[in-house]
Amino acid sequence: GAVVSQHPSWVICKSGTSVKIECRSLDFQATTMFWYRQFPKQSLMLMATSNEGSKATYEQGVEKDKFLINHASLTLSTLTVTSAHPEDSSFYICSAIGPAGQGAIDNSPLHFGNGTRLTVT
Amino acid sequence: AQTVTQSQPEMSVQEAETVTLSCTYDTSESDYYLFWYKQPPSRQMILVIRQEAYKQQNATENRFSVNFQKAAKSFSLKISDSQLGDAAMYFCAYRSANDKIIFGKGTRLHILP
Numbered sequence A: 001g002a003v004v005s006q007h008p009s010w011v012i013c014k015s016g017t018s019v020k021i022e023c024r025s026l027d028f029q030a031t032t033m034f035w036y037r038q039f040p041k042q043s044l045m046l047m048a049t050s051n052e053g054s055k056a057t058y059e060q061g062v063e064k065d066k067f068l069i070n071h072a073s074l075t076l077s078t079l080t081v082t083s084a085h086p087e088d089s090s091f092y093i094c095s096a097i098g099p100a101g102q103g104a105i106d107n108s109p110l111h112f113g114n115g116t117r118l119t120v121t
Numbered sequence B: 001a002q003t004v005t006q007s008q009p010e011m012s013v014q015e016a017e018t019v020t021l022s023c024t025y026d027t028s029e030s031d032y033y034l035f036w037y038k039q040p041p042s043r044q045m046i047l048v049i050r051q052e053a054y055k056q057q058n059a060t061e062n063r064f065s066v067n068f069q070k071a072a073k074s075f076s077l078k079i080s081d082s083q084l085g086d087a088a089m090y091f092c093a094y095r096s097a098n099d100k101i102i103f104g105k106g107t108r109l110h111i112l113p
Helices: none
Strands: A004-007 A010-013 A019-025 A032-038 A044-051 A067-073 A076-081 A090-096 A116-120 B003-005 B010-014 B019-021 B024-026 B033-039 B046-052 B064-069 B074-079 B088-095 B101-103 B107-112
Touching (some): A004 A090, A010 A019, A019 A090, A019 A116, A032 A076, A044 A067, A076 A090, B003 B088, B024 B074, B033 B064, B033 B074, B046 B064, B046 B074, B074 B088
Parallel strands (some): A010 A116
Antiparallel strands (some): A019 A076, A032 A090, A067 A076, A090 A116
């Protein structure tokens, strides 16, 4: 089945530094990837939609200069948290669309990475 | 904009019993997908079941089934013969035509031995 690999699974960084999180589709071409953020005991909040070769589309309230998203290939998207602060500490999870079907909606579910726990000290 | 509402923050069920998790959604789209995802303590998102809006037949996956009421915009999940491994956070999700998935706030399910 389709697999999405997310790396690292956890990271601790100092305030003011930048952290890069990778999301890879291992056995399919992901034309679209999504980045979510999840606070403890809360739901997943969509941060941005990433399409290969184009600029990411950010959800309202998400700082694009803070959370840089690059989708350079059909199998890799990266999220860089720039100048991280303790309030950026969270669980970040990516997902990818599987092989496209016919029409606007196909029947492939989103495939999720295992998430990255970011702690900023 | 689409919204997904899960009105039960927590639920408990006795092992081997049946439990139903509720979910309602709001949309003006006619073509969409609905999902139930399970998130255990590992925080991995696991697809439990999905339903295409154009299908009238309710989806079923082993012990998991849904009651999809399109007119009422309701999409409940029934878990039969509950097992200890079913304990997790369950998220109802709506996938729109632009492929975005919108999640409900989740229901934490406890299984009582």
